[in-house]
Amino acid sequence: MSTTARSALLATTGLAIAVAAATGCAQKSGASGDGAIKVAASDTACEPSKTEFPAGKATIEVENKGAKVTELYLLFPDGRIVAERENIGPGTKASITAEIKAGDYEFACKPGMKGDGIRTKVKATGKGGEKRSPELDAAVAAYRAYAQEQADETLPKAQAFADAVKAGDVEAAKKAYAV
Incomplete structure (x- = not known):
C-alpha cells in the first residue's frame, strides 16, 4: 500500500473512530x-x-x-x-x-x-439490536488491522530492547531503543 493510500485510509479511519468515540462519550456522560x-x-x-x-x-x-x-x-x-x-x-x-x-x-x-x-x-x-453501519464497521476493521500490524512490528523491537537491558548490554539497548 502506498504512503498516500495509507495516509488516506488512516485519516478516514481516524475520523470514523473520532465520531464513534464522541458519540460514546456523550452517551456515557448523559443523564439516566x-x-x-x-x-x-x-x-x-x-x-x-x-x-x-x-x-x-x-x-x-x-x-x-x-x-x-x-x-x-x-x-x-x-x-x-x-x-x-x-x-x-x-x-x-x-x-x-x-x-x-x-x-x-x-x-x-x-x-x-x-x-x-x-x-x-x-x-x-428478544431480537434487539440496531442496524449496523457498514461504513463504520469497515472503518473499525481497517483500524484493527492497522493497530495489529503496528503491534506486530513493534513487539519484536521492544523485546530486543528488553533482552539487551536484561543482559546488561547498554550499547545494544541504546541501539534498540526508539528504533
Whole structure:
C-alpha cells in the first residue's frame, strides 16, 4: 500500500473512530435513560435493577455504594467479557453502553478489583439490536488491522530492547531503543 493510500485510509479511519468515540462519550456522560439497567455495587453485593432486559443497545449504570474501588463486568456464560468498567471509586457512578445479543449473561462486581467478583445472572431477551453501519464497521476493521500490524512490528523491537537491558548490554539497548 502506498504512503498516500495509507495516509488516506488512516485519516478516514481516524475520523470514523473520532465520531464513534464522541458519540460514546456523550452517551456515557448523559443523564439516566428510562431503560437503563442500574447496578448497585457494594463490598458485599452486586444488585442489578433488572435481571431480564431486552437485547440490543443497553445502558448500564453502576453506583459504587461500597468502601472499596470496584469494577463491573458483563460476562458471557463462559467468562468472556462483553462490557466492563474499571476503577469506580467509592460513592461514584459510572455508565457503560453496549450492544447485547439475546442470551444468558452475568454481572460481576469486583470490590477491591480482585478475584472473580460477586456474580448475578441476567438474561437479554428478544431480537434487539440496531442496524449496523457498514461504513463504520469497515472503518473499525481497517483500524484493527492497522493497530495489529503496528503491534506486530513493534513487539519484536521492544523485546530486543528488553533482552539487551536484561543482559546488561547498554550499547545494544541504546541501539534498540526508539528504533
